Amino acid sequence: MNTESKIWLSSPHMGGNEIDFIKEALQTNWVAPMGSNIEGFEMDLKNFLGEKSNHVTCLNSGTSAIHLALILAGVVKGDEVICQSMTFSASANPICYQGATPVFIDSEPETWNMCPIHLEHAIKARIANGVKPKVIIVVHLYGMPAKMDKIIEIASKFNILIIEDAAEALGSIYKNKKCGTLTQFGILSFNGNKMITTSSGGALLSKNSKDKERAIYLATQARENEVFYQHSEIGYNYRMSNVNAGIGRGQMIVLDKHMALRRANNLFYQNLFKDIKGVSVFIEPNKDIVSNHWLTCIIFSKEVEITPNSLRLSLEKHFIETRPLWKPLHLQPVFNKYPYYGGSVSENLFLNGLCLPSGSNLTEKERKRIQLAILDAFKK
Numbered sequence: 001m002n003t004e005s006k007i008w009l010s011s012p013h014m015g016g017n018e019i020d021f022i023k024e025a026l027q028t029n030w031v032a033p034m035g036s037n038i039e040g041f042e043m044d045l046k047n048f049l050g051e052k053s054n055h056v057t058c059l060n061s062g063t064s065a066i067h068l069a070l071i072l073a074g075v076v077k078g079d080e081v082i083c084q085s086m087t088f089s090a091s092a093n094p095i096c097y098q099g100a101t102p103v104f105i106d107s108e109p110e111t112w113n114m115c116p117i118h119l120e121h122a123i124k125a126r127i128a129n130g131v132k133p134k135v136i137i138v139v140h141l142y143g144m145p146a147k148m149d150k151i152i153e154i155a156s157k158f159n160i161l162i163i164e165d166a167a168e169a170l171g172s173i174y175k176n177k178k179c180g181t182l183t184q185f186g187i188l189s190f191n192g193n194k195m196i197t198t199s200s201g202g203a204l205l206s207k208n209s210k211d212k213e214r215a216i217y218l219a220t221q222a223r224e225n226e227v228f229y230q231h232s233e234i235g236y237n238y239r240m241s242n243v244n245a246g247i248g249r250g251q252m253i254v255l256d257k258h259m260a261l262r263r264a265n266n267l268f269y270q271n272l273f274k275d276i277k278g279v280s281v282f283i284e285p286n287k288d289i290v291s292n293h294w295l296t297c298i299i300f301s302k303e304v305e306i307t308p309n310s311l312r313l314s315l316e317k318h319f320i321e322t323r324p325l326w327k328p329l330h331l332q333p334v335f336n337k338y339p340y341y342g343g344s345v346s347e348n349l350f351l352n353g354l355c356l357p358s359g360s361n362l363t364e365k366e367r368k369r370i371q372l373a374i375l376d377a378f379k380k
């Protein structure tokens with residue numbers, strides 16, 4: 001068994017053309033946070049996202065994209081920012097960079113994303129408490145689009161801006177629109193385990209060229225347009241490298257293909273778990289939305305004999321990586337002092353779920369190995 005190679009949850013998957021774009025960057029000496037690959041990658045993303053009104057700014061991470069979106073939205077010390085609780089810590093960390101207070105919201109059970117009912121309740125409660133939240137950060141977790149119509153309706157009723165964290169949702173669709181483009185700001189991530197990778201990287205999606213200009217200015221140390229170095233504001237070193245952008249351009253060529261492969265993995269798991277009682281595969285709840293199925297997750301009902309953790313441990317023996325779902329942020333030691341609105345939906349998802357190997361590079365042979373190992377674990 002130990003001659004078998006490890007099957008990862010989600011690992012980088014090159015298309016083959018990345019090296020040509022990197023070579024071009026090296027040969028032209030554009031090994032810098034500027035150059036034609038950055039503009040090319042931004043154009044590729046803009047075309048992929050569809051709407052003419054989208055502006056794309058490539059940055060060195062998804063986290064810095066969230067941080068700049070909060071700054072562009074005017075979030076400052078003392079403000080409150082509403083954030084989905086069930087997500088990666090990077091969704092909320094930048095709220096604290098700004099000295100603002102995160103207010104966490106529970107998930108609803110259909111998409112696992114922000115619950116519109118708790119959202120509205122929280123906004124009213126915060127206003128009654130004396131502070132109207134400035135921004136809502138909604139996440140399309142595991143690539144599953146959130147209930148955007150309802151969330152947008154509530155946000156507009158109270159005139160609150162929305163940032164879509166589409167770090168895991170590149171390619172996912174909500175009612176014919178790509179995730180990340182439905183509201184004033186969206187963000188993407190190109191970290192090693194995401195839909196596409198630039199080793200590290202991210203993008204800010206915005207609706208007008210002024211926001212893009214200001215994002216680039218803030219991402220390049222807020223240097224003003226003078227021959228000498230002139231600064232009137234605090235800046236950041238957040239721009240993407242031209243070498244990394246070259247990897248991104250190569251990855252864009254295979255994005256549609258890789259998304260189809262991840263969706264095929266989800267179908268594979270649907271078939272596999274069809275006959276395993278009490279375990280359900282996370283799928284789109286309706287036809288309005290298309291998930292990229294970045295990661296396929298399963299949920300155990302109370303009747304199942306084995307626990308998610310025992311399945312995880314038995315797959316580990318077969319060198320197959322699985323992982324618990326994101327632990328809700330309101331339960332994290334670093335965030336549990338902040339306000340939380342909701343019940344135990346996200347907590348129960350965390351306790352009863354598991355993420356399965358979902359890479360676009362999974363081979364037929366590896367899927368067979370996964371199938372045998374899972375069936376074996378449930379037989380015992």
Ligand SMILES: *Cc1c(COP(=O)(O)O)cnc(C)c1O
Nearest residue numbers: 061062063088090091167189191
């Ligand atoms: C990965 C991720 C981020 C952060 O992106 P980085 O590029 O790793 O900084 C933010 N939010 C979510 C939901 C993520 O999964």
